[in-house]
Amino acid sequence: MNLADPVEVFPDCRLWLAYFDDGSGDSVSSPKSALAEAKLSVRDQLRWQQYRPATKKRQFLNSRRAVRAVLQRELGDDAAHIQFDSDSQGCPILLSQQVGPWPQISLSHSGNAVAIAISMNAFPIGVDIEVVEPLRADALRLIASHPQERAWCDRETGRESDALATLWTIKEAVWKTLHCRDEIPISEISIEFDRGILTPCVANSAFQDAKFRTQLFVFECEAVVPETIRLAAGDTPLRGCVMQRVTEPHRYDAP
Numbered sequence: 001m002n003l004a005d006p007v008e009v010f011p012d013c014r015l016w017l018a019y020f021d022d023g024s025g026d027s028v029s030s031p032k033s034a035l036a037e038a039k040l041s042v043r044d045q046l047r048w049q050q051y052r053p054a055t056k057k058r059q060f061l062n063s064r065r066a067v068r069a070v071l072q073r074e075l076g077d078d079a080a081h082i083q084f085d086s087d088s089q090g091c092p093i094l095l096s097q098q099v100g101p102w103p104q105i106s107l108s109h110s111g112n113a114v115a116i117a118i119s120m121n122a123f124p125i126g127v128d129i130e131v132v133e134p135l136r137a138d139a140l141r142l143i144a145s146h147p148q149e150r151a152w153c154d155r156e157t158g159r160e161s162d163a164l165a166t167l168w169t170i171k172e173a174v175w176k177t178l179h180c181r182d183e184i185p186i187s188e189i190s191i192e193f194d195r196g197i198l199t200p201c202v203a204n205s206a207f208q209d210a211k212f213r214t215q216l217f218v219f220e221c222e223a224v225v226p227e228t229i230r231l232a233a234g235d236t237p238l239r240g241c242v243m244q245r246v247t248e249p250h251r252y253d254a255p
């Protein structure tokens with residue numbers, strides 16, 4: 001595992017990226033030690049056993065190894081008391097009987113990369129990454145389902161695919177901050193663009209007043225929105241977004 005240094009994306013909120021050997025290394029050559037390192041919850045053990053394609057199985061396990069490495073770097077000795085799990089919606093959570101209140105966490109995997117956003121306050125966070133792949137423009141076009149999004153993508157002459165992929169990561173990151181499942185389809189999330197500032201809106205009464213902080217990032221690919229962080233270290237071209245839904249703050253303070 002290659003864990004890059006974190007980037008402070010918002011106050012008390014850091015983005016971590018880990019890269020894994022895609023082929024014969026890491027969890028493939030030594031699944032026992034990878035499993036021990038991953039410290040899977042009971043729910044994750046079941047999921048890991050059920051995954052069939054070897055690549056998915058490996059990606060899943062590697063994402064948990066990355067989480068453990070990040071928790072260790074973020075929390076030091078406290079990390080030993082924290083269990084990474086997911087709730088009934090699939091939303092990742094940190095649990096502890098000894099340390100609390102605990103940080104917020106979000107996770108995304110694409111190709112051999114894993115992104116983890118961790119926040120020391122109570123603002124729900126969401127991260128999404130997409131490794132840059134040959135264009136899936138037809139599929140991606142569905143994501144620009146609102147007129148202003150279509151117009152924004154059309155204005156990005158010559159780089160529509162970059163705009164669409166960016167929009168995709170933004171919406172997925174917003175969706176992850178909502179901590180819901182089927183009750184809010186991605187079509188209820190729209191993005192307004194005004195002179196380089198983008199504002200997510202959720203067309204659902206539970207979230208209509210929601211406010212978001214947005215940070216886009218890229219590694220070795222073109223940024224289509226100003227203020228995008230260009231990561232200095234990486235392994236494979238990717239783009240992504242970290243989103244924070246701003247609610248009443250509540251800090252995690254290490255004892």
Ligand SMILES: CC(C)(COP(=O)(O)OP(=O)(O)OC[C@H]1O[C@@H](n2cnc3c(N)ncnc32)[C@H](O)[C@@H]1OP(=O)(O)O)[C@@H](O)C(=O)NCCC(=O)NCCS
Nearest residue numbers: 063089090091092107108109128129175176179180181186
């Ligand atoms: C769940 C979903 C966000 C996964 O996105 P993805 O790009 O395929 O995969 P990512 O690696 O980026 O994210 C997966 C992680 O999201 C997190 N996640 C899953 N459900 C979540 C929820 N309800 N809330 C917050 N985070 C969640 C988990 O950490 C998951 O990792 P895990 O499966 O290893 O536990 C996505 O498939 C989805 O269903 N989105 C709902 C919105 C939608 O309809 N999107 C379709 C776009 S057209």
